[in-house]
Amino acid sequence: MRLRKLVAAAVPLPALLGLAVAVPAAAAPEPLVTLADNAAPLAGSVRAGDVAADQPITAALSLKLHDRAGLEKFLADVQNPDSPQYHRFLTPAQFAARFGPTQADVDKAVSFLGKAGATGIEVSGNRQAITFTGSAAQLESAFRTRIGTYRDTTSGRDFFANDAAPAVPAGVSDVVSGVVGLDNHAVRRHSSQAAAKPNVVKAVTPPVLKTAYGTSGLPATGSGVKVGFVEFDGYQKANISKYDSTYGLSAGPVTTVPVSGANYDSAPGEGQIEVELDIEVVHALAAAASDYVYEAPNTSAGELAMYQKIASDHTVNVVSISWGACESAEGSSAAKSVSNAIATGTAEGISYFAAAGDDGTTDCYRQTGSTAKAVDFPASSPNVTGVGGTQLTVTSSNAYSSEKAWNDGANGSTGGGISTVFTAPSWQSSQSTTYRKVPDVSADAASGSGYYIYTAGSWETVWGTSGAAPLWAAFATLQNQIHGGGLGNLNPKFYSIGNGSSYATGFHDVTTGNNTLHGTTGFTAGTKYDQVTGWGSFKGTGLSGLIG
Numbered sequence: 001m002r003l004r005k006l007v008a009a010a011v012p013l014p015a016l017l018g019l020a021v022a023v024p025a026a027a028a029p030e031p032l033v034t035l036a037d038n039a040a041p042l043a044g045s046v047r048a049g050d051v052a053a054d055q056p057i058t059a060a061l062s063l064k065l066h067d068r069a070g071l072e073k074f075l076a077d078v079q080n081p082d083s084p085q086y087h088r089f090l091t092p093a094q095f096a097a098r099f100g101p102t103q104a105d106v107d108k109a110v111s112f113l114g115k116a117g118a119t120g121i122e123v124s125g126n127r128q129a130i131t132f133t134g135s136a137a138q139l140e141s142a143f144r145t146r147i148g149t150y151r152d153t154t155s156g157r158d159f160f161a162n163d164a165a166p167a168v169p170a171g172v173s174d175v176v177s178g179v180v181g182l183d184n185h186a187v188r189r190h191s192s193q194a195a196a197k198p199n200v201v202k203a204v205t206p207p208v209l210k211t212a213y214g215t216s217g218l219p220a221t222g223s224g225v226k227v228g229f230v231e232f233d234g235y236q237k238a239n240i241s242k243y244d245s246t247y248g249l250s251a252g253p254v255t256t257v258p259v260s261g262a263n264y265d266s267a268p269g270e271g272q273i274e275v276e277l278d279i280e281v282v283h284a285l286a287a288a289a290s291d292y293v294y295e296a297p298n299t300s301a302g303e304l305a306m307y308q309k310i311a312s313d314h315t316v317n318v319v320s321i322s323w324g325a326c327e328s329a330e331g332s333s334a335a336k337s338v339s340n341a342i343a344t345g346t347a348e349g350i351s352y353f354a355a356a357g358d359d360g361t362t363d364c365y366r367q368t369g370s371t372a373k374a375v376d377f378p379a380s381s382p383n384v385t386g387v388g389g390t391q392l393t394v395t396s397s398n399a400y401s402s403e404k405a406w407n408d409g410a411n412g413s414t415g416g417g418i419s420t421v422f423t424a425p426s427w428q429s430s431q432s433t434t435y436r437k438v439p440d441v442s443a444d445a446a447s448g449s450g451y452y453i454y455t456a457g458s459w460e461t462v463w464g465t466s467g468a469a470p471l472w473a474a475f476a477t478l479q480n481q482i483h484g485g486g487l488g489n490l491n492p493k494f495y496s497i498g499n500g501s502s503y504a505t506g507f508h509d510v511t512t513g514n515n516t517l518h519g520t521t522g523f524t525a526g527t528k529y530d531q532v533t534g535w536g537s538f539k540g541t542g543l544s545g546l547i548g
Contacts (some may be wrong), residue, residue, distance in 0.1 A: 200255055390537060
């Protein structure tokens with residue numbers, strides 16, 4: 001009916017005017033550009049059907065940074081003592097002006113989402129990410145891919161995912177680097193473990209940690225420094241207070257920062273043990289710091305929003321991260337998007353420390369059951385210090401005795417290996433690698449020397465690299481106070497020390513053990529750097545004197 005009406009209206013016009021009329025051709029559709037990094041991780045999965053057309057899905061666009069080469073040069077210069085830019089970190093406004101997306105970039109992306117019917121559109125404070133919600137049908141139309149339900153044939157887990165890499169109009173691809181959230185394959189997990197009666201040789205407490213790792217003599221308590229925690233669950237302040245009072249710790253305030261509406265503190269879930277472990281381990285060495293607990297939805301969009309908020313807020317100086325996913329589960333687009341947010345934070349002087357995982361070189365094992373070699377993200381991001389695990393032994397007076405690589409078999413082993421997403425940064429060139437290696441450093445993480453904490457109303461002995469990461473974050477907190485400000489990405493400093501004559505002054509070299517697990521041969525610890533314990537654990541006073 002409509003076609004007939006259009007034809008009837010078009011015919012008389014030339015006859016009436018007595019002129020030849022050129023009818024403009026329909027505008028050619030804008031070419032589509034495939035976002036190659038956004039292919040869903042579907043290996044080993046079987047498609048079970050279509051997602052319901054009206055199912056709401058929250059996702060996010062990651063916008064491209066400008067002058068990427070200039071940013072990489074700045075990140076190198078800001079950590080180079082011989083550069084005029086050394087430790088001259090940027091404010092969020094300065095970063096946005098030099099490297100961030102423009103308002104015109106944002107407007108183009110928002111317009112695209114609006115035309116697709118998306119709702120709840122929220123732009124991050126630094127304009128690098130845009131969170132939105134749409135029905136499955138709307139997102140399928142916008143990104144030119146079907147979204148199906150899948151089952152992981154190894155783990156038996158069900159999830160939804162885009163069938164093919166999404167595509168966007170060429171004009172949109174000019175400003176958008178990726179879309180995250182078209183699948184829910186990745187669920188960030190924490191690695192802390194606890195048992196009623198673990199095989200504990202000597203559980204570690206604040207007095208043990210301060211003495212063994214040599215921070216007792218440092219002129220710092222964490223006062224004036226702000227520490228951020230990446231969390232996907234909540235905590236109860238009463239448990240933190242119990243830990244502090246038991247050990248006579250004068251602690252600073254603990255504040256929850258909700259992200260995308262998430263706040264789990266009224267009813268924490270099974271991840272409560274992780275959140276309270278993180279906070280209490282930082283208190284063990286740097287109790288006087290002010291703590292900011294960022295809580296976000298455990299989704300790709302929620303994760304990206306949290307890291308962008310940490311960078312755009314620029315409230316904290318140090319960030320402790322004990323939640324992650326193996327790189328293949330995380331997906332290349334999500335990993336690179338979050339890594340951009342972290343790079344932003346390091347340019348502003350924030351230091352990030354992340355657990356390297358608890359499944360040896362087979363980091364996907366706990367999530368998918370795969371025994372293929374894989375490393376944990378975000379520990380694999382070049383602007384994060386990846387923290388591996390050791391078994392700590394102390395004397396009767398709590399003095400340091402020895403460490404070996406953490407490998408408790410069924411109880412886990414320190415993560416380590418080679419990234420498949422990130423190329424090796426310049427400061428890791430001495431390790432003769434094309435891709436980023438992890439971990440960078442390590443600290444106590446074994447069940448035999450677990451962390452004695454108060455969580456969910458009782459005392460527990462907890463272990464995993466989830467304890468080692470906040471311990472390093474606590475050390476960095478002390479360094480922020482001692483050196484009077486943010487230190488940014490400390491990896492260049494650690495590798496410089498490791499490759500120099502002062503190595504033994506700053507690090508305990510862990511030379512025994514391996515991270516072979518789940519039947520997959522891992523790496524063996526050796527002299528200086530290795531992919532089991534990195535450069536080793538810190539000698540508090542010694543390493544402090546080499547940082548600055």
